[in-house]
Structures are given as structure tokens and as C-alpha cells.
Amino acid sequence: MEFPVINMEKLYGEERAATKEKIKDACENWGFFELLNHGIAPEFLDTVERFTKGHYKKCMEQRFKELVASRALEGVETEIKDMDWESTFFLRHLPESDIALIPDLDDEYRKVMKEFALKLEKLAEELLGLLCENLGLEKGYLKKAFYGSRGPTFGTKVSNYPPCPKPDLIKGLRAHTDAGGIVLLFQDDKVSGLQLLKDGQWIDVPPMRHSIVVNLGDQLEVITNGKYKSVEHRVIAQTDGTRMSIASFYNPGSDAVIYPAPALVEATEAEKKQVYPKFVFQDYMNLYAGLKFQPKEPRFEAMKAVETNVAIATV
Numbered sequence: 001m002e003f004p005v006i007n008m009e010k011l012y013g014e015e016r017a018a019t020k021e022k023i024k025d026a027c028e029n030w031g032f033f034e035l036l037n038h039g040i041a042p043e044f045l046d047t048v049e050r051f052t053k054g055h056y057k058k059c060m061e062q063r064f065k066e067l068v069a070s071r072a073l074e075g076v077e078t079e080i081k082d083m084d085w086e087s088t089f090f091l092r093h094l095p096e097s098d099i100a101l102i103p104d105l106d107d108e109y110r111k112v113m114k115e116f117a118l119k120l121e122k123l124a125e126e127l128l129g130l131l132c133e134n135l136g137l138e139k140g141y142l143k144k145a146f147y148g149s150r151g152p153t154f155g156t157k158v159s160n161y162p163p164c165p166k167p168d169l170i171k172g173l174r175a176h177t178d179a180g181g182i183v184l185l186f187q188d189d190k191v192s193g194l195q196l197l198k199d200g201q202w203i204d205v206p207p208m209r210h211s212i213v214v215n216l217g218d219q220l221e222v223i224t225n226g227k228y229k230s231v232e233h234r235v236i237a238q239t240d241g242t243r244m245s246i247a248s249f250y251n252p253g254s255d256a257v258i259y260p261a262p263a264l265v266e267a268t269e270a271e272k273k274q275v276y277p278k279f280v281f282q283d284y285m286n287l288y289a290g291l292k293f294q295p296k297e298p299r300f301e302a303m304k305a306v307e308t309n310v311a312i313a314t315v
């Protein structure tokens with residue numbers, strides 16, 4: 001059982017079919033894979049890392065230490081279940097950027113992150129195209145499904161996980177599945193900590209220099225009618241070293257209507273009953289906000305209940 005690593009260069013040579021098959025297997029059985037040679041220059045990723053780590057040292061570290069002191073977290077003796085051992089900020093890129101409004105970023109860092117977002121947006125769309133091919137969906141289906149009236153929502157969560165004295169009592173990030181579409185992660189290549197749940201076991205996502213880790217969110221599970229699944233993951237804080245994690249979320253637009261692709265709903269009478277609901281993406285996000293660290297199934301059920309009520313109301 002080896003964590004799936006995809007060499008994207010091979011998509012553009014004679015190993016295309018085998019590489020696509022590897023991605024298909026990863027989507028069906030892992031919900032996660034790691035990309036090498038994805039087209040984003042290693043030197044550019046080094047620049048993103050340098051700025052992000054510099055910004056953490058300059059603007060975030062002290063604030064985090066004060067938070068830890070104010071909640072006396074160094075000395076806890078029972079498990080903390082209502083917070084994560086992480087220092088974060090969020091940048092929105094689409095439908096419109098808010099990078100200019102984020103405090104404490106110097107101009108050069110803003111510029112680098114804007115460029116980074118453009119590259120990742122392109123990579124996310126390339127991956128959605130490959131997923132369409134693998135699923136037998138018409139070209140552009142997923143991009144269109146995410147589009148809504150103003151295009152996708154795209155944003156980046158920049159996190160640092162400082163060394164933690166009690167990693168067994170405070171998670172870096174508690175277990176959850178991601179709510180959205182497809183997630184692209186540029187993670188620290190030295191300080192590990194990200195784990196996914198597979199067949200009841202927590203498995204490390206291996207840190208690899210200049211790789212991009214990809215995982216699928218709840219919306220792709222709905223659209224594929226469960227052929228692909230969002231997978232639970234968490235971050236274990238380490239006792240040594242600060243872990244950098246830059247996760248970019250390519251999600252549907254807030255008014256996009258999400259439902260299983262008709263082509264992926266089984267045609268036989270017995271299986272025709274759709275398992276997954278139809279809803280407006282923002283309604284799902286409103287629900288997720290309060291239930292992120294709970295299993296996803298009740299969220300799907302809740303959306304189904306809303307859908308049923310809407311259907312009854314319109315009869």
C-alpha cells in the first residue's frame with residue numbers, strides 16, 4: 001500500500017494512459033495523491049516558502065505564543081477538542097482577490113502569492129480536466145459544474161504549525177474532510193504531520209520537496225455520486241520544527257448548484273435512486289461552518305432533507 005505519487009510529466013508522453021490510470025486509482029481508493037513535475041518551477045516554490053516562513057517569523061509567531069500563554073496550553077493535561085495548534089491566515093483569489101486588504105503582508109509577498117494563485121488555478125483546472133476524462137464525463141463538465149454565475153471560488157489558507165509540547169493532547173488540525181472541490185497543498189518538505197485515514201488507519205502523507213499534494217473535497221464526492229470520496233485527514237503537530245502548509249481550495253462558486261452528474265448515476269431502475277443530494281454550494285458551506293469536525297454523512301443527509309422540503313413546497 002504505497003501512497004500514490006504521480007509524475008505529471010508522464011502525462012505528456014507515451015505513458016499518458018498509465019499515468020491517467022494511476023490518478024484514477026488514487027481518486028477511487030485514496031482521495032489523495034502527490035504530484036511531481038507539475039509545471040510550477042521549483043525556484044518559484046522556494047520563493048513562496050521563503051516569504052511565507054519569513055512572514056510567519058515576523059508577524060505571526062509572537063501572536064501565536066501569546067495565544068498559547070493566554071490559554072495556558074503548554075501545561076494541559078486533558079485533550080483539547082475545541083482548537084487547533086496552528087497559526088493561519090486566508091487569502092481569497094476568486095471571484096475577486098482580497099490580497100490587497102490583508103494586513104501585515106509586504107508588497108513583494110502579495111505579488112508572489114498572486115502569481116502562485118494563478119499557477120495553482122491553472123493546475124487545478126488541468127486536474128479537473130483529467131478527472132473528467134477518467135470519469136467519462138464530457139470535456140469541461142467539472143469546470144462548468146463549479147462555475148455558478150461568477151466562476152469558481154478560489155482561496156489559500158496559509159498555515160504554520162509551531163512545535164507543540166503535547167501533540168497527543170492538541171491536534172495541529174483536527175480530523176475532517178474538506179467541504180469544497182479540489183485542494184492543492186504545498187507543504188513543508190522537512191516537517192511532516194499530515195495524515196489521511198485509509199481503511200481505518202492513519203497514514204502519513206510523505207513530505208516531498210517541491211511536490212503538490214492533491215485531495216478531493218465533499219463536492220467532488222457528490223458530483224461523482226460517490227465514485228470518488230473525500231477522505232478524512234488531520235495534522236499532528238510535531239515536537240520539533242515548524243511545519244509550513246499552504247492549502248489552496250478550488251471550490252464551486254457560491255451560487256453553483258451541485259448534484260450528481262447524470263452520467264454517473266446508475267441507469268438501472270434499482271440503482272437509479274440518487275444517493276447524493278442537490279443543493280446550492282453556499283448552503284452547504286453554511287452548514288459546514290458549524291460541523292467541519294464532524295463526519296460528512298450527516299451533512300449530506302441534512303442537505304437531502306432541505307432538498308425534500310423544497311420539492312414539497314413547490315408541489
Ligand SMILES: [Fe+2]
Binds near residue numbers: 176177178
Ligand atoms: Fe483539510
